[in-house]
Every structure is written in structure tokens, then in C-alpha cells.
Amino acid sequence: MKRIFLLIALTGISLQSFADGSQYLNAMKKAVSMTDTTASAAGLQSLSNHFQRIANVERTEWLPYYYAAYCIAGSAFVQKDKDKLDDYLDNAETLLNVADSLSPNNSEIYTVKAMIAQGRIAVSPMKRGRKFGTIANDFSKRAMELDSTNPRPYLLKGTGLFYTPSMFGGGKDKAKPVLEVAMSKYEFFKPASEIAPHWGLDRVKKMLVECDKK
Amino acid sequence: MSKYLPAIFIAFSLLFFSANSFSQITISGKTIDDNGAVIPFASISIKGTYDGTSSTENGEFNFTTTEKGQVTIIATCIGYDSFKTKVIIADKPIIIKAVLREKSNELNTVVISAGSFEASDKKKAVMLKPLDIVTTAGASGDIDGAIKTLPGAQNVGETEGLFVRGGSASETKTIIDDMVVQNPYTSSVPDVPARGRFSPFLFTGTVFSTGGYSALYGQALSSTLVLNTDDLAEETTSALGLTMVGVNGGHTQRWKNTSLSVDGSYTNLKPFFAVNPQNSLRTWTKAPESGQGSIILRQKTSATGIFKIYSSFSMSKLGITFPNIYDSGTTLARFSLQNQNIYVNASYKEFLGKNWNFFAGTSYSNNVDKISFNQFNVNSSQQNTQGKFYFTKYLGINSTFKIGGEVQNIVYGQDSSVYSFSANHHLNEMYGAAFAEFELFITRRLAVRIGERSEYSHILNKYNNAPRTSIAYKTGKKSQVSFAYGKFFETPQKDELFFSNNLTFENCTHYITNYQITDDYRTFRIEAYYKQYGDLVRIIRSPSPIVGDTGKIYSENNNGGGYARGIDVFWRDKKTFKNVDYWVSYTYLDTRREYRYYPEMLQPTFATPHTVSVVYKYALPAIAHFIEANKLNAGFTYTFATGRPYYYFYNPPTYTGPDIKGTTIDYNNFSINTSYLTSIKGNFTVIFLGINNILGINNVYGYRYSSDASYRSAIIPQSLRTIFIGMFVSIGRKVADDKK
Numbered sequence: 001m002k003r004i005f006l007l008i009a010l011t012g013i014s015l016q017s018f019a020d021g022s023q024y025l026n027a028m029k030k031a032v033s034m035t036d037t038t039a040s041a042a043g044l045q046s047l048s049n050h051f052q053r054i055a056n057v058e059r060t061e062w063l064p065y066y067y068a069a070y071c072i073a074g075s076a077f078v079q080k081d082k083d084k085l086d087d088y089l090d091n092a093e094t095l096l097n098v099a100d101s102l103s104p105n106n107s108e109i110y111t112v113k114a115m116i117a118q119g120r121i122a123v124s125p126m127k128r129g130r131k132f133g134t135i136a137n138d139f140s141k142r143a144m145e146l147d148s149t150n151p152r153p154y155l156l157k158g159t160g161l162f163y164t165p166s167m168f169g170g171g172k173d174k175a176k177p178v179l180e181v182a183m184s185k186y187e188f189f190k191p192a193s194e195i196a197p198h199w200g201l202d203r204v205k206k207m208l209v210e211c212d213k214k
Numbered sequence: 215m216s217k218y219l220p221a222i223f224i225a226f227s228l229l230f231f232s233a234n235s236f237s238q239i240t241i242s243g244k245t246i247d248d249n250g251a252v253i254p255f256a257s258i259s260i261k262g263t264y265d266g267t268s269s270t271e272n273g274e275f276n277f278t279t280t281e282k283g284q285v286t287i288i289a290t291c292i293g294y295d296s297f298k299t300k301v302i303i304a305d306k307p308i309i310i311k312a313v314l315r316e317k318s319n320e321l322n323t324v325v326i327s328a329g330s331f332e333a334s335d336k337k338k339a340v341m342l343k344p345l346d347i348v349t350t351a352g353a354s355g356d357i358d359g360a361i362k363t364l365p366g367a368q369n370v371g372e373t374e375g376l377f378v379r380g381g382s383a384s385e386t387k388t389i390i391d392d393m394v395v396q397n398p399y400t401s402s403v404p405d406v407p408a409r410g411r412f413s414p415f416l417f418t419g420t421v422f423s424t425g426g427y428s429a430l431y432g433q434a435l436s437s438t439l440v441l442n443t444d445d446l447a448e449e450t451t452s453a454l455g456l457t458m459v460g461v462n463g464g465h466t467q468r469w470k471n472t473s474l475s476v477d478g479s480y481t482n483l484k485p486f487f488a489v490n491p492q493n494s495l496r497t498w499t500k501a502p503e504s505g506q507g508s509i510i511l512r513q514k515t516s517a518t519g520i521f522k523i524y525s526s527f528s529m530s531k532l533g534i535t536f537p538n539i540y541d542s543g544t545t546l547a548r549f550s551l552q553n554q555n556i557y558v559n560a561s562y563k564e565f566l567g568k569n570w571n572f573f574a575g576t577s578y579s580n581n582v583d584k585i586s587f588n589q590f591n592v593n594s595s596q597q598n599t600q601g602k603f604y605f606t607k608y609l610g611i612n613s614t615f616k617i618g619g620e621v622q623n624i625v626y627g628q629d630s631s632v633y634s635f636s637a638n639h640h641l642n643e644m645y646g647a648a649f650a651e652f653e654l655f656i657t658r659r660l661a662v663r664i665g666e667r668s669e670y671s672h673i674l675n676k677y678n679n680a681p682r683t684s685i686a687y688k689t690g691k692k693s694q695v696s697f698a699y700g701k702f703f704e705t706p707q708k709d710e711l712f713f714s715n716n717l718t719f720e721n722c723t724h725y726i727t728n729y730q731i732t733d734d735y736r737t738f739r740i741e742a743y744y745k746q747y748g749d750l751v752r753i754i755r756s757p758s759p760i761v762g763d764t765g766k767i768y769s770e771n772n773n774g775g776g777y778a779r780g781i782d783v784f785w786r787d788k789k790t791f792k793n794v795d796y797w798v799s800y801t802y803l804d805t806r807r808e809y810r811y812y813p814e815m816l817q818p819t820f821a822t823p824h825t826v827s828v829v830y831k832y833a834l835p836a837i838a839h840f841i842e843a844n845k846l847n848a849g850f851t852y853t854f855a856t857g858r859p860y861y862y863f864y865n866p867p868t869y870t871g872p873d874i875k876g877t878t879i880d881y882n883n884f885s886i887n888t889s890y891l892t893s894i895k896g897n898f899t900v901i902f903l904g905i906n907n908i909l910g911i912n913n914v915y916g917y918r919y920s921s922d923a924s925y926r927s928a929i930i931p932q933s934l935r936t937i938f939i940g941m942f943v944s945i946g947r948k949v950a951d952d953k954k
Contacts, residue, residue, distance in 0.1 A: 027264055042255055046268035049257030052290075053266045056259065072292075083734050084293065091292045127343070131448050167845075167893035 024058055028195040035067065035199060044075035052095070062106070063195055065099035068092075070112050070197075076119035085123045089116050107147030108197045114139035114156045129168065136160050151185030154178055155200045162207055176211040179204055239303050242276040243310035245269040245289055253314055256291035261298075279303065293317055325661070327686060327696045327730060327739075347414040349831055352851040352885030352906055354938065357410050357420070361439065363827040365741075365782035365799040366424035369855040369881060370820050372915040372929050374399040374408040377820045378424050379745060380778025380805030381436025381722075384707055389431055389440045390417075391522065391561045393577040396598040396624070400504070401553040401583050403534050405915075406932050411526070411555070416510075417441045424782065425724040425743055426698030429649040429665025429682045430604070430616065435704045435722040435747070445520055446512045447473035455479075457940030458486045471514035478507045481530075490933045496536040500550065504530030518565035525558040538588070539918050542925035552584040571606040573618070594628040596708075604649070612655040619648040626708050639712040644672035645705070651682075659688040671705050671719065678703045678719050692733050698726040706751045710810075714770040721748045735789035741782045750774030750809035755865070776807025776815065793833050801825040813873065817859050819916055822881075825855040848888040855881040862919040862926075869923045878914045883907050898944040906936040 031050050038047050048071035055064035072092040076085050093116055100109050117136035121128050137160065143153035158179035164170020182204045191198040245256040252273035259266030260281055267277040269289075279285075282303050289297040289312035297312045346360065353359030358376055361367060368377040375383025388398035390412070402408035421440040431438050447466045455462040464477030484501040492498065508526035515521050533550035537543035561575035577600045585592045604618020624643040630636065651665030665682040682700035689695055703719040711717065723746045730739035749772040786797035803823055806815045831849035858881075862874040887904035907913075915929040 023264070042271065045255040049255070049259075049266070049268040049290075052257060053259040053264050057262060057264060087293045127345070134449050165845075167891055168898055169893075 024054070024061065025195065027054055028063065032067065032195045035071065038071075039078065041075045041079045044071045044078070048072045048075070055095070055098075060102060062099040062103035062109070065095050065102065066109060066112065066197070069096035069099060070115070070199075073112055073115045073119055076116075076122065082123055085119060089119050092116050092119075105146055107143045107150045107153065110139050110143035110146060111150065111152040111156055111197075114143065114153065114160075118156065118160055129164070133160065133164065133168070149185060149189060151182045151189050151204070152197065152200050154182035154185060155204050158182055158204070158207065162211070172211045176208070179208050179211065183208065237280050237282075238278040239280075239305070240276065240278050240307040241287070241301075241303075241310065242274070242307065243312060245273045245275065245291065245297075245312045245314060247294065248313055248315050253291050253294065256289050256294075256312070256314065258287065258289045258310075258312065261286035261288055287312075289314060325686060325694070327694065327728060344414045344417065349847050349849060349887070349889065350829055350851060351849045351887040351904060352853070352883065354409075354904065354906070355414065357412065357414050357417075357439070357441070360414075361420075361422050363797070363799060363829050363851060363853070364422060365784050365801045365825075365827075366422075366437075368801070368803070368820055368822065369825050369827075369853055370915070371407060371881075371913065371931060372405045374402065374410075376437060376439065378437035379743060379780060379782075380776075380803055380807070380818070380821050381745075382818070382820060385434055385436035385704065385722075387431065387434035387438050389438055390524070390559055390577075391441075391443055391575060392430065392573065392604075393559060393561070393575050393600055393602055393620075394431070394433065394622070395557070395577075396579050396596060397555060397557075397581045400528075400530060400555075401551055401581075403532065403549055403551065405929050411528070411557070412441070416443055416524070418444050424741075425745070426682065426684060426700045426726045428663070429651045429667040429680070430618075432647050432649075432667050432669055432680065432702070433645070433704050435702050435720060436745075443510075443522060443524060444512075445522075446471075446514060447475060447510075452945040453942065454945060455940065455942045458489065458938060459483050473510075473512045475510040476508075477510075478505075480505050486936075486938070487933075490936045492933050493930060495927075496534055496932065498532070498534050499548070500531055500533030502530060502532040504528060515562075515564065519563065521560075521562045523558070523560045526556070528555045529553065537927060539920050539925070539927060542920040542922075543927060547588055548586070549588075550586050554580075554582045556580045566605075569608040571608070572603070573606070574601075574603040576601045590630060590632045592628060592630040594626070596627075597623075597625040599623045609654070612653075612661075614653045615651070616653075617650040619646070621646045628708075628712075641673060641708060641711055643705070646670045661686045669703055669719075673711060673715075674705060674718055676718050678721070690731075693729070693731045696726075696728045696730075698724065700724045710751045710753070710770060717751060717770060718749055718772050720750050720772070720774075722746065723748070735787065737784065737786045739782075739784045743778075743780060743782075745778040745805075747774075747776040747778070747807055747809075750776060750807060752808065752812075753810050755811070774807065774809040774812075776805065776809065778803065778805035778807075778821075780804055794831065795833070796828070796830040798829075799825075799827045811863060812861075813863055816861065816875075819859055819861065822856045822858045826853070828852045845891050846888070847891075848886070850884065850886045852885075853881070853883045857881070858916060860916040862917075862923050865921065868921040869919075871923060874919065874923060876917070878916060881913050881915075882909075882911045883913065884909050884911070894943060899941060901941045902939070904936075904938045906938070907931070908935060910935045 031047065031054070034047055038044055048068045051064045051068035051071060055068055058064055069092040072088050072095070076088050079085060079088065096109060096112055096116065100106070103109065114136045117132045117139060120132040137157065140153040140157040143150060158175045161170045161178060162172060162175035186201045186204060245253040245258070247253055254269060254271045254273055256269045256273070257266065258269060258275050258277070260279055263279070263281060265277060265279040265281060267275050269275040284300055284302050287299050287301055287310055291314055294314035294316055297314045299310065301308055301310070347353060347357055348355045350360040350363060353363070358374070361376060362369060366378050370377045373383065376386040377383055378386055388395045398410055398412070399408040400411055419442040423438045423440065425437065427438050447468050450466060450468045452465045453463065460479060460481035462477065462479030464475060466473060466475040482501060482503045487498060487501055506526065506528035508524070511523040513521040530553045531551070535546040535548050538545045538547035557579045559575070559577040561573065563571070563573050565571050579598045580595070582595045600620065600622045602618065602620035604616050607615040609615060622645040624641070624645070626641040628639045647667060647669040649665065649667040651663065653661070653663045655661045663684040667680040667682065669678050669680065680701045680703055684696060684698040686694055686696040700723070702722045702724065705719060706717050724743065726741060726743040728739060728741035730737065752771055752774040754769045780801065780803040783800040784797065788795045801824070803821055805817060805821050807818055808815045829849070829851045831847065834846040857878040859875065859877050862869070864870065864873055885904065885906045886908055887902065889900055889902040892899050892901065912934070913931060917926045917928055919926045
């Protein structure tokens, strides 16, 4: 009798998880595809809200948290109101820390950590460039170590160099070789699944074009 | 077939949608804050489901759900506490007004601001960051120089120190990492202001308190300058500086939980004097020369604990001659000075758990001056040993309770000789204090700070009780009013203690009220105060001459007193003009006191009714991307102050005429500076140029009289106009540039 109960219970659970699994995948696919086309701060904020709603249900999946953080971090770069940046980035960091605890030593998560650090610089470049430049660099380096095939840390590092004034050791000339490495890695990179991170190729291309402009 | 696929897909999804829509309920509403203002882009969801949406720019939202029964609706937005409500979904649309309360932050929470100008990286309001200090024209990279552009401080150019709100320089104490610094300034020559010993780059936070300050500090009747040092250095780097007055270099090594900085400098003012013509009546027999070294260690002892040591050692020498006032300027006075200074400050902070935090610190300083002034030789040494500790208990949001104590031992010796006479004075002071302070945020709009400090001085053999209270109330989104009351005590100065052993603490009571409006870019504040001085030391001359700098014997008492009242106005604006940061300070001061040699209530020589400072800074951004670097900074500082009084008193037997009283001409100074950021062989480099008093205006700080008052000499700046050029190179400053 006990066995039957157990069987029923297990079937119930697996059915449940099967149902939820497909719901999760569908919701994520839709949302992830929107990350490719959303560029406005408001759009990215709404999209992050969407990922957070998924995350609040799927508390063991790292991807919803990851994307929720990624969208906010991305919105920081197009956000006009710089006073609010720290609040946004704090929020992104909180979400990303959850992702990090669910999936430790994940190259993609470290990439977004680097992105958040770069966002912090934007609040006050003169005062923060030095500190957060170093932090961003450390995170992208770690991301590279964790997965050498991941092109995104190279993109982040290249972005950092691209926007760093040459007197602080940055500039287009320094950025270009790093972005070229990113480019070559994108050629071989296959996302692990439909909802796994795949962003960045367009940005690398755009920045490489900028690098060649004099 | 493929042509029809989309159509089939749409048909199917419509079918699916409509089949579903029978049981769908619409949830709509608005997200607003507690003032009724719209919150755009908030997230609304049903707990435990994917269902939800984001509100629009107008705060409106609208979504459908198939959930039934009791559910929890959650609305969240960055910067706000989340909103939760339970609703029962039946068959009717649901309308929700989601009111989110703004999270407590520095802008929407009241701050205790009466009497204090706080500056740190976190608080954006009124601040002087290291970069602000070094880019303030006329400040010459000196902390005090920049502080003097804030209201409350008087423009005293002939001596070092901060003269705040009718208080003398000894009424302001410099505090580093919660411990008082005995000799914050280098030793100097009469009528030439000394610089601060500490570089502005050592500190992350500066609080300049013009009154009503916390019970954590004592022994300052007027003001405290509280400096907090950096935690761990951010990175491994080396720096090299080259200026007209010398060279300095340093290296910082950063490990995971440790950082160590070693710096050294050599200063010689000879080249500087060659470029900047000096007061023609004064001749440097030895241009100031000094060597200085410092070691800074930071050790993270745990995730929440940090141990800090700052230590420095310096030696300096100088010599100058100037007309001897006692001989009516007919002979030259020869002055020379040798100084040795050691300063060590160690502190430890740790979080103890259960909302308790612990701080312990100790400091040691030893200052030796060897002065020869014509036939006088004075050797003085001062040793100060200090220990301080306190516990902080966190009581909910922002509120704290602090309790602690401190002890100080000050050993002072002065041996003076002239011809065959000699005089030796020794003091050994033990000072102890206990303090407790509540800082309570009753609501976000109302905060109260109540503190009590009790002090004991061994040399006076007296106790005192110094209550302190501040209240701040937020009157609007950006505005607030504050009030402060406090009682402050100070042990009389060393030279006053030599001759008397029945003195008591000097005291001052502060009443302050302030109003301020602040946002991220602009600050306006106006503060009115009244200070009542009591028990100030009076020195009574008696006519029989003996050895000593004025040749008189004294009797002393605590019968002095006085008052100071005034209004300070401050306006800073970083927004109105693109790339421009400027501030304007106005200080009105009305003060009288009877103290030291003053025969009656007088406006002190360091005080003037009106002072205005305008500081203007322009930064030209080099690159328009998100990492902007200000490649060129340029700025000016203009200071105006009304004339200051000068006196010479009836002084038998040499002078028996009436007291001489006068006021100097008004003070005007226009200084400029510029800095250029570039790179030399890939190393970050700053080149700077400053010109002080560019218009060459003749300023007079006061007059000195010969003993029979037949001759006087004006106290004027050592050089009329000064030009200062230097460069600073940061070697190996790495920004995202490690070799692959």
C-alpha cells in the first residue's frame, strides 16, 4: 500500500514537474528571444520584471535570475538618470548573487558581474573608474578562466578598454585585439540550450567597426 | 503549405486563447508612492505564478490570470519597499491601488546636519572629496585651505589652524580615525602659516563640524575636523611626484586581505623661493627643508573586521631673519627651527554580531622643536599617548547607540634659556573621558541625537559634564531644519598651565539652528548660531620683569568669557552650468571676548564680521563615452573678508599710553589653478599649475608693535604672488590591461 502511495506521489511529482518544465521553457524562450530586440531602459526594466516573475516561481533555476540581472545591468547603460544607477545595479547584484549561489563558478554569471562593475563606473567615471575598472577586469578574467570558449568575457573586457581613456591605459587600439578574440570565439560558440546565454555578437561587430574608425 | 503556416498558427493560438479566456480575470490598477506620485515600470505579479506585468510610464498596469481563489498580489520596484495584498479572484475584474513606500535612503531620510559639513563618497550632499580639495584654487593642496572656503571658518592667513565662529585655532581639533591629533601642522616660523601634515589623499571622508558636534569628541570649544582614512588600498601601484618644492614617491602593494603603502618625500623650498619673490624684509637663512616617510598598513581580519596602522616620521629645518620688533626694527631677529615628529595611529574595528560593533584605537605622537630666536633657545617636546574604544549597537534602521571611553597622556616639556638664565617647564597631563550617545531615527522625518560626555583632567583635578543634543526634522522632499545644543570644554593651553595650578576648564555653549535644501547636485544651507564662552583664561600682567617671551610675570584666572553669534550661508551647484561645479560661502560673525591679555571685551584679532568665498571649477571632459575623464580642470577661488582688528595694550613700564585699537584694510584674494591629465609612456600623469593672489593685491593681516609702541610692522603674506607647478605620475596603474 505504501508503495502504491509512493508511486502515485512520485508520478504526481514528475507529472507536475513535466508540466512546469514545459511552462518554464516556453516562458523562458519567449522572454530570452525578447532580450535580443529590447534596447530601451524601460523595455529592459519590464523584461527584467518578467524574468523576476519567473524566478520567483522557479527558485532553483539560475537562468531567470541571471537574465533578470542581465536586463537591469543592460538598462544601466542606457539609463539617462544617473542618480538611480546605483539602485538599479544593487538590484542586479542581488539577483545575480542568487544565480551565483544556484550555479557557482559559472562563466556567464561572472561576465554579468563584470558588466555590473562597468555600470558602476558610469555613475561617476572620475571617482570610480579606477576601482570598478579593476573589479570589472578581475571578473572578466575569472569568467575567461571558468570557460575559455565563452566569448562574452572578452566582449566585456574589450568594452571596458574601448571606453577607458587612453591616458588610463585604454583606447580603441587596446580594445581591438581583445574584441577580435571575442569575435573568433563567437564563431565556435554554441549555446548549451535555447535559453542559455547567447548575446553579444552584434555588439562585438559594431564595436569592431568603431575601432577601425579614426 | 508554408505560406499558410502562420495563418494556421494564428488560428490555433486564437482558439487556444479564446478557449482559455472564458476563465480569465483582468487585474488592473496603478502603482503609486505614498505621496500619490506615479511609479513607472513597477513589477506586478501573483505570488507563485508567472502571471503579471510591468506598469507603464503612467504607473498603470493591466494583466489577465486564470488563477482562482485567494492569491497574493505583489508589486515591486527598485528603490521602494514591496507592496503586498491578498485578493480573492472570482468572476469579476480586480482593480488594485498599489502604494509603494520609498525605501529609506540618504535623500528621503533626515540627517543630523546642524553644525556639520559632511563629506564622503556615499553622501552626495555637501562634500569635499580628496579631488575637490586638490582642485580648489588657492588651497595649495592643503585640507585646511579647502575647508576655509566653507562658511564658518575665518580667513586667517598668517598662522595655521582653523578659526571657527569666533574661536581661536586651538579650539579646533583634528581627529583621525576617531583619535585626536596633537600636532596636525608642521612647525613653522612666526607669521608664516604651516601646512597640514596629512595629505588629503589619505582620507575618504571628511566631516567639518562648525559646532554642536558629537559626544565622541571633546577638548575643542569650537570645532572638529574629523578625517577618516581609507580601508584597503584598491590596487598595487606606484606614484611619483615632482613639484617646485621637492620630490615624493611611494609604492602600494595590495594582497587579497592586506595592503601596504610606503611613501617618502623630500622638500626644499629653495627653488620655490627663487621663483616667488619673498617679503623683502625677511631673508631665509635656511630655506625650509624636510624629509618625511610614512607607512600605511591595512589588514582585513575577517569579512567585517579591519586593522589599520598609519605611521609617519618627519624631520625639518629652517632659518629666517626679520626686523626685530622689540628694537623698533633697527636690528634683525634671527629665528631658526629644527623639528622632529613621529605619529602612529592604529585602530581596529570589528562586528561582534547581535548588532554590536566594536572600535579600539591607539595613537602615539612625539614632537620635538628646537627653536633659537636671537639669544633665546627653546627646546620643547611633546608626547601624546592615547587610547580610545567604543561599542556601537545598531537599533533598527539608522538608529545607533554608542558607548565608550578614552584616555590621553600628554607629557610636555619646555626648556628655555637666554644668556645665563634658564627656565624649565614640565607638564604631565592625564585626561580621561567617557561618553554615550543615542542617535534615533524616530521616523524618516525626525531624528534625534542625545549624547553625554564626561571628562576628567588630572592637571586641573577637575571633572566636567558635557551634554549634547541635536534634532533634525525633514520639512519637505529636499528640505530640513535642524537644531543643536551642546556644552564643550577645553583644558587651558600649555603656556597658560605653566604658571598656575588653580585653573579650570574653559567652556562654550552652542545653540545652532539650520535650514537646508539638498538634492544630488545642489545644496543650499543657512545656519544661525549663538555661542556663549565661559571661564576663559585671563592673564594679568604684573610689572616686575623676569625671563619669558614677553618679559612679564603673570597671574591667571578663569574670569574671562565672551560670545559669538552669526549666520553662515552656503550654496553649491554642480548642475546649472555644464561641467561646472561652484560654491559660494558667506560668513557673518559678531564676536567679543575677554581672554588672555585682553583688558576688556574685544573683537578678537582673528575675527572679522564678513567673509565671502567663491570657488569655481571647470572640468573639460576628454571623452564623451561613459567613462569620462576630465582632461583639463581649471578653477578659481575668490575670497573677500572685511578688515580684522589689531591692538596694542597699555604695557608699563615700556608703554603707558592709551590702548591702540585699529582695523586692517579689507582682504581680497583671487587665485587660479589648472590641471591637465595625460599619460607619459602609458602612465597616468597629472600636471598642475596654481597661482595664488594672481592680481598681486597687498593684504595685511594685522600689526605688531614695538614695546614702546613707537614703531609697528605690518603682518603680511610671505610672498605677494605665488606660482606653484608640479606633476604627479601614477606608475603601473592598470586598467583592464593585463598581458594575456
